[in-house]
Amino acid sequence: MTFPVTLPRISWGDPRAARRALLVHGLGSTAALMWRYGVALAEDGWRADAVDLRGHGVAPRVLDYTIPAYAADLVGIRPEQGDGTWDLVIGHSLGGAATTLAAADDPEWTRRVILIDPAVHLSDHDREVVRRSQEEAFADPTEAAVREAHPQWHPHDIELKALAARQASRWAVEQTSLQNPAWDVRAALARLDVDVDVLAADPKVYSIFDGPLATEVLAANDRVRMTVVTGAGHSPHRDKPEQTVAELRRVLRDERTMGS
Known part of the structure; x- marks a missing residue:
């Protein structure tokens, strides 16, 4: 039986800020690894909260790791102030899938969604890529291994990615x-x-x-738009952080979503 758990959160920005954002990480990651988005939003006057998903970081361990279970946890996460609706939710990979379900299940949960290379539908090939990536992360959860694989990453990302592999439940990820x-x-x-x-x-x-x-998803809902972060792999905020933050700020300035 699916039931929600309370997820731990960390925050960036003024607690009194008028605009509220929730940041949701991907498989094998943690709230802390969403720091690029948290910093950028805080610099722009937002309050940003990030959560550890079930089985990740210091979040509760459970038996149910279905996407609906991840989504049920997110629906229970609300801004600490305001009307109870997020102004924005950003979800990466698995976090993008869970964010999508949560927003669909509760129309009052968020006013706006940004999905970072979201795991909307995984092919067998993508599943195998993800499986190998997670196996490698758990096999050597050290900063040296992360640095060797991703020498261009910021030191924060190297440190936090290694820590995420040590903190996550391998069973939960599997x-x-x-x-x-x-x-x-x-x-x-x-x-x-x-x-x-x-x-x-x-x-x-x-x-x-x-x-x-991507073509199918964009055709199915005219409120969905897409931007490719050139030169970035599955984690744009780590591979091309400046470009990713610039794209984030660009879409947030768009009058389509921000109003006149």
Whole structure:
């Protein structure tokens, strides 16, 4: 039986800020690894909260790691002030899938969604890429290993990615794949009635949101738009942080979502 758990959160920005954002990390990651978004939003006058997903970081361990279970936890996370609705939710990868379900299940949960190379639908190839990546992370959860694989990353990201692998439940990460044999939230994304921007990775590097999948998703909901972060892999905020933050700020300035 699916039931929600209370997720720990960390925050950036003034607690009295008028605009509130929630940041949701990907598989095998943590709240702290969303720091680029937290810093950028705080600099722009937002209050940003990030959560550790179930089985990750210091969040509760459970038996259910289905996407609906991840989403149920998110629906229970609300801004500490205001009307109880997030002005923005940013979800990366698995966090993008869970964010999509949460926003579809509760129309009052958020006014706006930004998905970072979201795991909307995983092919067998993508599943294998994810499986190998997680195996490598757990096999050597050291900063040296992360630095060797990603020498261009900021020292914060190297440190925090290694820590995330040590903190996460390996069983939870494995079960997230096993318990979601039909990894597919396309129908939920198609029915979202809020503005959605996808910041996708560059297919020339590696992306899980491109090609026919992206074309299908964009055609199914005219409130969904897409931008490719050139030269970035699956984690644009770590691979191309300045460019990713610039794209984030650009879409947030758009009158389509911010009003006149």
